[in-house]
Amino acid sequence: MKYAYFPGCSLHSMAEEYNMATELVMEDLNVELREIPDWNCCGSTPAHTTSHLLPVALPARNLAIIEKEGLDVVAPCAACYNRFKAANKELNEDDDLKETVNEIIEMDYQANVEVLNLIEVFQNDDVMEILEEKVNVELKNIKPAVYYGCLLTRPPEVTEFDDAENPQSMDQIMEAIGAEPVEWTHKVECCGGSLVMARSEVVLKLSRDILKAAKQAGANCIVTACPLCHANLDMRQEQINKKFGDDFNMPIFYFTQLIGAALGHSKKNLGLKRHFIGSEGLLGSLVG
């Protein structure tokens, strides 16, 4: 199996450990990821708050490069995934827009590239079979609150991924590697997203709600597939504790990091040490 790979800015910077773990895991599962050449920013939040054309044109240029290679693309960052899906939908529904955008990017994009998030790669029987075969570390007592956030499932008519209110696909992957995901209430709540720059108090409150719900449900860690969610939940935990008088000490993992751990990769190779909230206490001797 072979996909074009769009890491986006996060996986080359603050979420480098997501990239490290993903590359290791995908190699184990015989999924070939080819990082696309000369990629540019997906547009993220700033583009669509400033212009109607820019948030379509930026993904379109990336997608046009991929279309030429004849591959479908995997975008592990939830924001990139969402922007790609949205651009594809808009281009497919509006021929005039397609023409304008193609003029802007000076390429001919027909909007035929299928966009997958990283979880969707696991919705393949072959991949899951290999995964179950290769799991060699029992993730005993790892009880993640599996957190999807907002961008993977919403708006449902754009992403068309899983159940927008009660998604299950990442939970199933966690079960497959022997973890025990908890039933909880805040799977798709907002973490505050990029408001962390402008109004950090909003993020502190929303992220605290999520941490609280996870703790109440008996989780001992949170698993995510979004770099921004990870940053807010991991990096802001100490501020949240200080502001609200809490004592959270909840490790936040990218889901591929836990998969990597179950496949026997080391803490170092999975970038587990890059987190603000340490996971040594939880993972202990499970991971080398």
Place this chain on the structure above:
Amino acid sequence: MKRIGVFVCWCGSNIAGTVDVEKLSEEIGKMPNVAYSCNYKYTCSEPGQEMIKDAIKEHNLNRIVVAACSPRMHEPTFRKTLAGAGLNPYLLVMANLREQCSWVHHDEEKATEKSIALVRRAVQKAEFAVPLEPTTDSVTGRAMVVGAGIAGIQAALDLADSGHEVVVVEKEPTVGGRMAQLDKTFPTLDCSICILAPKMVDVSGHPNIKLYTNAEVDKLDGYVGNFTATIRKKARSVDEEECIGCGICWEKCPNSVPNKFDMGLGDRSAIYIPFPQAVPSVPVIDRDNCRYYETGKCGICQKLCPKDAVDFEQEDTFVEEEIGAVVVATGYDLYDPTRYPEYNYDKYEDIITGLHLERIMNASGPTDGKVKRPSDGKKPEHVTFIQCVGSRDSQKGHEYCSGVCCMYTAKHATYLKEHYDIDSSVFYMDVRAFKKGYEEFYRRTTDQFEADYLRGRVSRVYGEGDKLIVKGEDSMLGEQVTLETDMVVLATAVEAKPDARKVAQTMGVSYDESFFMTEAHPKLRPVETNAAGVFLAGACQGPKDIPETVAQASGAAAKAINLISKDEIENDPLIANCDTSRCSGCLRCIPVCPYSAVTEEEVTEWNHGEEVTRTAVNVNESLCAGCGTCSAACRSGAMNLRGFSNEQILAEVEAICL
């Protein structure tokens, strides 16, 4: 000699605004077979009709073309005009200039040109029009009502009171329907069962009503005025004649199953009557949950019954009933709120629907009328209502407004405060309280009973400790709100029953995209259907509250009485007819007929001095609905649809195309 008169209608500005009516009548007047032509502002008005009558006499006209609107509404009007002038009404031909020309075009010149073609067509058709006489049929003076909720009960009583026999068929073991489940009714807060039960008793005791409960209509044959219904009486396992309703059986039954009538909140026995006021007061055995049927042992009810009425071997039986008219009143169902995963209806016991709350508040309900939480039996201090669950949501539910939820929620909030001193918050989209006394009721709910109305949708409901957390939006303040509450009540949408489509097909009634049965005309024929002799009452036609249901039921009954009190009815003469001398006996018309009106027959004729018997077909005039499928399928041109004969259609084609 044909003398055709053409009357072009302006329809105010509807036609005259786009079509040059002056030019049109002038051009048509030049046609050789047109003896007279004119135009008039409102031809359907009384002076308009008088003008036609006068022209018929003055110009000795014997075929009439009215170029106006769709024949659907006014063909009957102008047929009467012709009859009033002594002409056979079927010598009228209409040209539809409004729906098929002026309303859909803007270019006056082209629209006028098209109008001329359309009227030419009608004139050429009129050239071949022949006088037709309707045949008559006898009428069975009885009616059948399907469904015995408040709609069916009202229709049945009206029919029976008019002196006609009525057959009532109810699927459940008792009459009463949804209204029997309700605690109070808005806006008067009448006790629902108190106003319904007397009517239920009337239905069972009325000398003109024959009641089948635990029964369904399997088949409806025949045609308007002369239907035969095949009714399946489902095995009750109790002999209705013998049972005296003493109650020993259900008191002693050792099995206990969730009570469907109480929305599963309480239990009932396996042999049961659904509720204390059930009519008839004859129990039924729920065979899926009865020990005798599960293990072959037990049989306590049979042993204890003083009348030997319990019959484990009873089987479904079938009866046929002859009737002249049918009123369909099969009711509605409620939307399944698990389709909103964010409300977590299936995860928390204290998230319930409005109908659950009705049962909880009801004195004969599972909590004897005390408001308690299903989870721990504690009295809630605060209840949160969520409106439009499945209504006005084309993504997850139905696009339509269910029409009753705003009022039943206001009723719940009022009653909780007034009788139990429980506070409530209501998340709503718009409050629709537009009928008599409704707005006043809603005002009292907010002002006097202090319900906290929040305009906005709820994004999530979940449990925290023994509380429920409701997160939503207050769009008036533009703020997110989070409420702590003890119980959540979802105002679930009214929707068609799961078997509504099957029922509609059995009755020959059409249905809309939501499977509500369709009336013949949304404004002017609201209780009739496109199946002659079949009428609609209540929520099977669309969501409605009790007053509207009762009004419609009485309307349907009146229409049915109108039909079955006649000694005979006229059949529409626009039906198919086979010229057996041309029929080749290929029988292609038989399988294509949707009404099974064409049958094979042997004809005997003289051919070259020999008597020859061969196959041909015959059309049953009562069954034929005049769709014309047979005449289109006929290879030898033997099958002709009266009023749309082959020569008429060819003349029309020629007039338009040549």
